[in-house]
Amino acid sequence: MEFSSKLLENAVNEISQLPGIGKRTALRLVLHLLRQPESQTFHLVNALQDLRTEIKHCNSCHNISDTEICDICANPNRQQEIICVVEDIRDVMAIESTGQFKGLYHVLGGKISPLDGIGPHNLTIASLVEKVKEGKVREIIFALSSTMEGDTTNFYIYKQIESYEIKTSTIARGISVGDELEYADEVTLGRSIINRVPFENSLKSS
Amino acid sequence: MEFSSKLLENAVNEISQLPGIGKRTALRLVLHLLRQPESQTFHLVNALQDLRTEIKHCNSCHNISDTEICDICANPNRQQEIICVVEDIRDVMAIESTGQFKGLYHVLGGKISPLDGIGPHNLTIASLVEKVKEGKVREIIFALSSTMEGDTTNFYIYKQIESYEIKTSTIARGISVGDELEYADEVTLGRSIINRVPFENSLKSS
Numbered sequence: 001m002e003f004s005s006k007l008l009e010n011a012v013n014e015i016s017q018l019p020g021i022g023k024r025t026a027l028r029l030v031l032h033l034l035r036q037p038e039s040q041t042f043h044l045v046n047a048l049q050d051l052r053t054e055i056k057h058c059n060s061c062h063n064i065s066d067t068e069i070c071d072i073c074a075n076p077n078r079q080q081e082i083i084c085v086v087e088d089i090r091d092v093m094a095i096e097s098t099g100q101f102k103g104l105y106h107v108l109g110g111k112i113s114p115l116d117g118i119g120p121h122n123l124t125i126a127s128l129v130e131k132v133k134e135g136k137v138r139e140i141i142f143a144l145s146s147t148m149e150g151d152t153t154n155f156y157i158y159k160q161i162e163s164y165e166i167k168t169s170t171i172a173r174g175i176s177v178g179d180e181l182e183y184a185d186e187v188t189l190g191r192s193i194i195n196r197v198p199f200e201n202s203l204k205s206s
Numbered sequence: 207m208e209f210s211s212k213l214l215e216n217a218v219n220e221i222s223q224l225p226g227i228g229k230r231t232a233l234r235l236v237l238h239l240l241r242q243p244e245s246q247t248f249h250l251v252n253a254l255q256d257l258r259t260e261i262k263h264c265n266s267c268h269n270i271s272d273t274e275i276c277d278i279c280a281n282p283n284r285q286q287e288i289i290c291v292v293e294d295i296r297d298v299m300a301i302e303s304t305g306q307f308k309g310l311y312h313v314l315g316g317k318i319s320p321l322d323g324i325g326p327h328n329l330t331i332a333s334l335v336e337k338v339k340e341g342k343v344r345e346i347i348f349a350l351s352s353t354m355e356g357d358t359t360n361f362y363i364y365k366q367i368e369s370y371e372i373k374t375s376t377i378a379r380g381i382s383v384g385d386e387l388e389y390a391d392e393v394t395l396g397r398s399i400i401n402r403v404p405f406e407n408s409l410k411s412s
Contacts, residue, residue: 002302004299007272019234020231031294034258038258041254044223047216047220048217048220048239049251052240055211064214066212070210071210072210093209096208
C-alpha cells in the first residue's frame with residue numbers, strides 16, 4: 001500500500017499490529033476516525049493511555065482491578081477457601097455471569113505453552129501454590145480450556161499441590177444444554193457418559 | 207458485560223465505537239495490548255493523536271496529505287487538465303496502483319446521501335466546479351461506485367458543469383478480467399455488451 005501521508009501510514013501501521021486487523025481494516029478505521037469529531041479520537045487515546053499506565057492487578061487473585069484487592073476477593077460473603085483457576089479475566093466474567101460460583105478466582109494470566117515461550121514462571125502458579133501451603137484452600141477447581149496447553153497447565157499445578165490435603169476438581173465437560181446429541185463430537189459425548197450425574201442433580205440446576 | 211475495572215471498561219467502550227468492532231473483540235484487543243510491552247500502546251496512541259491533530263488535506267484535490275499541495279498535484283509530469291473524481295483516499299490508492307492514470311484527482315470526501323445527512327455542501331463539489339470555471343480542465347472522469355448515491359452524485363456534478371465545454375466520462379463497467387460470464391449479474395453483463403470496445407483496444411491494455 002502506497003500512502004500519500006506519513007501520518008496516515010503511521011496510524012494504519014500501528015493499528016494493523018493488533019490481532020485480526022489487517023492494513024485494509026486499519027485504513028477503514030482510521031478514515032472513520034477522521035470523519036468523526038476530534039473528541040472521539042481523544043477519548044479513545046486517553047482511555048488507552050490511562051489503561052496502560054494505571055491498570056492494576058489484584059494482589060490476591062491477579063485479576064485486572066482498579067484496587068489493590070479486587071471486589072471479588074474483598075467480598076466477605078464469598079467462600080474464601082474454594083478457588084477456581086482460570087486463564088484470564090474473560091473466564092472470570094464468563095463464570096461470574098452464570099451466578100453459580102461463590103468462591104474466589106485465581107487468574108493465571110495464560111497457559112503453559114513452550115511453543116509460545118510461556119513457561120510456568122510466566123504465570124502466577126507460584127502464588128497459587130503459596131496459598132495452598134498457607135492452608136487457606138480447601139478445594140481447587142480447574143477451569144482452563146481442555147486443550148493440550150490447558151491440560152498441561154492443570155497437570156503441572158496438580159503435581160505441585162498433590163501432597164497437600166485439598167480437594168481438586170475440573171469443570172464438567174459434556175453436551176451443551178440445548179444441543180443435539182448427533183452433532184456432538186465423540187470425545188465430548190464419551191466424557192459426558194463416563195461422568196454422568198445422578199438424575200436428581202440435573203433437576204437442581206434448572 | 208460486567209467489568210472488574212473502570213479503566214478496562216472505558217477502553218473497551220471507546221474501542222467498540224469503531225465500525226465493525228463489538229465489545230468482545232474490543233476486550234480481546236485491549237487484553238492483547240496489556241500483554242504487549244507498554245511501548246506498543248504508546249506508539250499507537252501517539253500515531254492516532256498526531257494523525258488527528260496534524261493531518262492536512264491537499265488544497266487542490268482534497269486528498270489526505272502531509273503538505274499543502276499533495277505529491278500528485280505537485281507532479282509536473284502528470285496531465286493537469288484531466289481530473290478523476292473519486293470518493294476518498296482509498297479510491298486514489300486503488301487507481302494509483304494500476305499505473306494506468308496519469309492525470310490528477312479530485313477527492314469528494316463522500317457521496318450525496320440524504321439518508322445519512324450528506325448533501326452537496328458537505329462535499330468538495332464547489333471547488334471542483336471552480337476548477338472547471340477557471341478553464342483548467344479538459345476532461346472529467348467520474349469514478350464513483352455505481353450505487354444510487356454514486357449515480358446521484360455524478361449527475362449532480364454533471365448538471366453543474368454541462369454548460370462548460372469539457373469532456374466527461376465514467377469508468378467502464380464490465381466483467382472483471384478472469385471472471386466467468388455465467389456468474390456475472392445481468393446489469394453488468396448488459397452494460398459490457400452495450401459499451402463493447404474495439405478488439406484492438408483490448409490488446410493494448412494487456
